Amino acid sequence: TAAGPALLDRAARAAGARLVQVPTDYVFDGHADRPYAEDAPILPRSAYGRTKASGEWAVRAGAPDHLVVRTAWLYGAHGGCFPKTxxxxxxxxxGLDVVADQVGQPTWTADLADLVERLVASGAPAGTYHGTSQGRTSWHGFARAAVAAAGLDPAIVRETTSEKFVRPAPRPxxxxxxHEALRAAGVERIGDWAARWEAAAGSVLA
Structure with a gap:
């Protein structure tokens, strides 16, 4: 909902701090055939996506100096995540079956945190940015990379479709x-997902 971000905005302004809101790819409908621009229309397909969108709107309405940093497909060393599972x-x-018809950008949480820190430190203009790795792959492709990093044969990861893995909140x-807004602001983007996974795998799978 919008209530949480609105309260954070109020607290940030009282403290003289800059508010950074981190929504996700669920604000989009997932029907595109090219990377979503930062100003692309928001068309969430689920209640979860609508809560993320409402949080964005609340921050834009109440915090003139906001940073909205959308992210997606996060993984990290702490807690559960896709490659660990x-x-x-x-x-x-x-062996296991993993969907091959959903495409995105696996993103290391450490890289996202670093990007947010650099955005704030640089005094980047208020607005919307995308905090994901470059490149793209499917869940099946990411699963094969995870299995290979664990010392197993990636061939044991079989392709399947989204129809066989129905989720309560349909994923785009x-x-x-x-990442055009990052480029325009002169802020270095996160690297290619495969190279960043190679750097992260040891700590994530430890």
């Missing part, structure tokens, strides 16, 4: 986000 299930079962089929 995939590596564990692959080791336990000797296409979640590739563009």
């Amino acid at each position: 995939i590596a564990r299930v692959a080791a336990e079962k000797g 089929a296409y979640s590739v986000l563009g």
